[in-house]
Amino acid sequence: MVDVRVWGKEQGLVEPYPLIGHLVDTGVVAGALWDGFLAESQQALVAGELGVAPWEARSLVAFWAGLHDVGKIQRRFQFQRDALKHASCAALLSDGAFSGRVAGDSGATPLGHQVASARVLPSLLAELGYPEGTGRPAGRLVVRVAQLLGGHHGRYPELPQAREVFDPLRALPELGAGGWEVQRQEHVAALREVLGHPAVVPVGAGLSVQVAVVIAGLVVVADWLASQDDFVVRQQAAAVTDGGLGAIDALRAHAARAAMEAPGLLGDAGLGRAGFAVRGFGERFPEIERPHPLQVSVDVELIQAGAFEGGPGVLLVTAPPGEGKTEIALAAAAAMGRAARCPGVAFLLPTRATADQLYRRVAAFGEANLLGDAALTLLHGAADLNERYAPDAEPGSEPRTLSDEHDASSGGASVSAGRWLRTRGRGLLAPLSVGTVDQGLMAVLPLRHNALRQLGLAGKTVVVDEAHAYDAFTHALLLRLLVWLGAMRVPVVLLSATLTGRTSTALVEAYLTGAGRKPGSYELPASSYPGWLYADAATAAVTVPSGPIDTNRPSQLDVDVLPVDHTYDPAVLHGRLGTLLRELAPVMDAGGCVAVICTTVGEAQRTFGALRNHFTRRYGQEYQGWDDRVEHAEQADGPGGGEAVGSPEGPRLRLLHARFPGRRRSAITEEAEKWFGRVGKQGVRRPALPRGTILVATQVIEQSLDMDFDLIVSDLAPMALLLQRAGRVWRHQATGAYRPAWSLGPRLAVLVPVGGDGLLDVPKSWGDVYAPSLLRRTLELLADRAGKPVEVPGDVQELVDGVYDAEFASKTPELLLKEDIDRLTDTMAREGLAQLVTIPKPGDVRSLDQLTSSDADEDIIATRLGADTVLTLPVFEDTEHRRWLDEAHRVRFPEAGDIPGGRFSRALVRELLGYVVPLAHGEWRRACTTAHEPPAGWKNETKLAEVVLLPHTTGPDGPVGPLLGKQRLTLHHELGLVRERLA
Known part of the structure; x- marks a missing residue:
């Protein structure tokens, strides 16, 4: 008989919840997940590998899920200090069947119940008639089932030694013999009885790694759903009303109540399956008037x-x-x-x-x-x-924001x-x-x-x-x-x-x-x-397609290679700024939309600043086409929009990169999408002529963003990326009223940095963004075309593949060979590192614990080398030493006493994160002190705990950021976070 004094949950409860109740709850919820959440394809894989019918596989998985916490039936877990305040636990302690020190028990930290489950389950399953298997533990089904269940807290336990598979007390005497063993057996038997007496797995059945991990994930979700406080309290109260859970009939009634509630638990959690209507392409996308071939x-x-x-x-x-x-x-x-x-x-x-x-x-x-x-x-x-x-906020709570500008919406x-x-x-x-x-x-x-x-x-x-x-x-x-x-x-x-x-x-x-x-x-x-x-x-x-596929928008892309001295001095004829201004001259005279794509954030900031200064000189001090605090309202009325409020002269100028505060970057991106994006069947929407619009950006606009420009000017990049960027020029159909007369077709102007000898000279400021050998190969391929237009799509694949051609005929073979060796060495190193950090292929996994062997936090783990960033929060101090989140001193920085009860609402966290700027790790981070740490109360909020403050003071020319090592970090409204390296 199950001893209901053996408890499974007690935190937040008046009385501990019997373990058998939680085991039954979890098994029932796992069955509901099988019915309403698990994909039918995965159901078929489980059933196929176990050699049983799908309904039998469901029963088995539900039973296994219920077994996940059987390791809690051990002295150390049951007699934890917090639980001893309950009379039922005190009675269990005094019971002769459970009392006394276990041989070999050192009284140290309690054995993790998930590990205990993995150790005791092979023998318990074998006692039910499961095939014991032979050979190494990794090859035995009962061990794999036990190991996946032992992983319900997220990390799979290690395999036992072969001699300990069916004798867990040999290595872990603290599991307890006598009454402890009896109760483990009784709980397993009762659970199996209540869940319909699922059949044992037939001899010869297996469980591949890829199927085991899916079952393990299902068990975790079932455990989480069945452990929700409100559900446990309801189940516990009903059990008390019915006289407890000590009899099989009571447990069946308990399971029936859980089964009635389980679909609601899934629904409240948002777990289910998507079902799409069977429709033709035109019905799915009625907004597409003329589908592409x-x-x-x-x-x-x-x-x-x-x-x-x-x-x-x-x-x-x-x-x-x-x-x-x-x-x-x-x-x-x-x-x-x-x-x-x-x-x-x-x-x-x-x-x-x-x-x-x-x-x-x-x-x-x-x-x-x-x-x-x-x-x-x-x-x-x-x-x-x-x-x-x-x-905006947690259900039932009032949203609390730092400013009046807060527009809530959801899907x-x-x-x-x-x-x-x-x-x-x-x-x-x-x-x-x-x-x-x-x-x-x-x-x-x-x-x-x-x-x-x-x-x-x-x-x-x-x-x-x-x-x-x-x-x-x-x-x-x-x-x-x-x-x-x-x-x-x-x-x-x-x-x-x-x-x-x-x-x-x-x-x-x-x-x-x-x-x-x-x-x-x-x-x-x-x-x-x-x-x-x-x-x-x-x-x-x-x-493969039955024949060649045409396109609705075949084009000839003009690619102009423009060598530039990498300087912003307007007096230098072939300097970067001078060349760029010549490319932008038609925009200044007749309007149009142009994207200038730079290699680095710093390059984009310098380019934007140089253009802003030039336009200010040209149009006078009243020119403010770069400042959305003045020019912020587009009177949009269908395609083409309307004239912007602000300076009547000079092109609009915007900067977009990843080093803006989140809220600012989102606003600029939305503005860009409004100016350059597509509007249903009506083609592109854009500011009305004759005023031009220039977007200076980094690679953030080259992928997936649906924007259309009349011209793209780009720094030299590998061929594939240049062609990707070119996909934003003449991307959509535009009426003559909104395509300037000077734009006769798709055109890409490539700014190539060269040295005094006229050869490629990659600026040091570009760092290792692109491999020099790919830049050189791209440049030489373009030069070989001698200005011949790129047929899109006809020439694209040949050009992309050509950059990587092993027989590439270079004009500077010795130099290219050295650069190729450096690139290939770097590639091999990166691939080798990936092999070291990734989990094995399914067929190479010997033990499930290989899949969870890292202690790294998923919030900081990198799947892209060099992508590690720090979340910085610029803070602006006024003359009275009050702190603000904006340079205009309108949004107060929430000090320690400003958060009621010290609890952050979801809306407040989101708004604070809107002022955060991501910045790559570097020497500046090591120069930070306690002055850059957030208030103590922020440490309890996960998303804010690691934020680094960047205190700004107000100087005669505006805010001045902190000097960290040899870098000054200053946030400018129009430039974003600027890294200024001092001598």
Whole structure:
């Protein structure tokens, strides 16, 4: 008989909750998760590997989930100090069957109950008739089940020694014999009886790593849901009313109550499945008046032809920017997910800005195409700053903000995500997710709770946008992720505008390797451009377009290579500023929209400052086209908008990069999208002529942002990135009224830094952003064309591949050889490092603890080398030593006593984070002192605890930031955070 004095939960409860109650609750909730959350494809994999019917697999998984806490039946756990205040625990202590010191018990820190569960379960399962297996512990099913259940706190325990598998007391006598062993057996027997007496696993059944981690993730979620305070209190109260849980009939009634509540727990958490209506491409996207040929090809030859009906697979789509790849991905994901019984979608992008923009598009797609409600989450470190996504305040609390400007909004009702899914680490469990690629890559890093990320991906079609946009380290992690997705039978869509043929082949091969297809057993043809390639996971059968794919917007891209002396002195004829001003002259005279894309933030700031000073001299001191505090209101009225309030002369000038406070960067991005973005079927919207608009930016605008310019001026970059940037010039149709007469077609002007000898001279200020060998190869390829226009899309693939040609004929072979060696050495080092930090391929995993071996915090782990950043918070001090969050001294800095009860509301945290500026680690960080630490009360708020304050004083020319080491860091409203290196 189960002893109900053995407790499972007691924190916050008047009386401890019997362990058997929690075990039953968790098992029942796990069954509900199987029914309403776990993808049918994963259900089939579990059932297939266990050799049982799906309903039997459900019963087994529910039973296993209930067993997760059986390790709490041990002396050290039961007699914890806080629990001894309860009479039931005191009675248990005095019971002769449980009292007395255990042999070998040192009385040290209690043995973790999750480890204890992993140690006792093999013998308990064997006693039920599970096959014991032979050989090493790693190869025994009972050990794998025990180990995955032992990982319910996020980290899998190590394997036991072979002689200890069925004799756990040999190594851990503190588990307790006698009454402790009896109660473990009684709890297991009672749980099995109440959950329908699930059959034992048949002899010969196995459990692969990729399936085990999905079950482990399901157990974690079931445990979390069943441990919610309000649910436990209700279950406990009902049990007391019914006379307790000491009899099987009482436990059955308890399980029935849990079963009635379980669907509500899932619904409140936002857990479920996405269901998309079966529609044609035109019905899904009625706003597209004339679909691109690439869209038609995928729709007709894959979706309508039923190419996905064979199960999961990988779809690679390559095309220039503006060919509608996002719509293709969404339509394909809906069809692939339905066919593969993975109904959710996870859309992974290279940056936070691109994720924010796509979040709106996926929300609109979901609202128009879902058959019912399905939560959509936004996943990146600054998601709380997105007011369309994050709520203002916790339910039932009043929002408290620092200023009067606070506009709350969220996604549509059908895709809104509640508080449970917004909690750290849970967002990928939503039926629909949009986030940075890091959110997916962390599933293949040995981090705590990576099973949750693997579970979240397992029920979705995973879309990776801009698949070309990553360095060798991140690319290696992506390859490992694709291996895992292939093994888990997850459909994948890969999108790219400029992917080399070798890279695209590696991506598809990684997926097929995970799916069990051996290299050499299939052949991957070269992908057409624009085009697509689909490979079936089960057979490796490859489908390609039946013929060449046309485009709605074929173009000839004029590429002008402009050598410049890297100086901003306007007196230097071939200086950077002089050359840039000549390119911008038509804009100043006749208007138009131009993007100037710089290599670094510092370069962008210097370029913006030089242009601002020049325009001020040209148009007089009244010129303020750079200041949105003066010029902030566009009287938009359909395409073309209207004239801006402010200076009537001179082009509007804006700067956009990653070193602005979050709220400021979002405002500039939204303004840019309004000026240069597309408006439904009406083409592009832009400021009315004749006034020009110039956006100076870094690489933040080159990916996924849907903007259109009349001209792009760019620093030299690798060929693929130049072509990617060129996808923003003449991207959409614009009427003659809004396309200036001087812009006769797509044109890209490339500023090439050269030395006195006229040869490429990469500025030291560019650091290691781009490999010099790729810059040199790109420059020589462009020079070889002698001004010949680039046919888009016809020449794109050849140019992208040509940069990496092993037989590249250089005009400076010795110099290029040295640079190539440096690049390849760096690439090998990054790939080698990735192999060291990533988890093994599923087939190479010996023990599950290899998957969670790192103690690193997922908040600081990097999936992109060099991406480590510090969150800085500029603070402005006035003459009375009061502190403010803005240089105008309008928004007060919340001092220690300004937070009621010391508790930050969600709205306040979000608003504070809106003033934060990300800054790369460096010498400046080591020079920080206690003066740069946030108030003591902030340490209790996770998102604010690591913020570094940057105290600013007010000087005669405006705010002056702190001097840290040899760098002064000053925040300017129009420039962002400026790093000034002093001698």
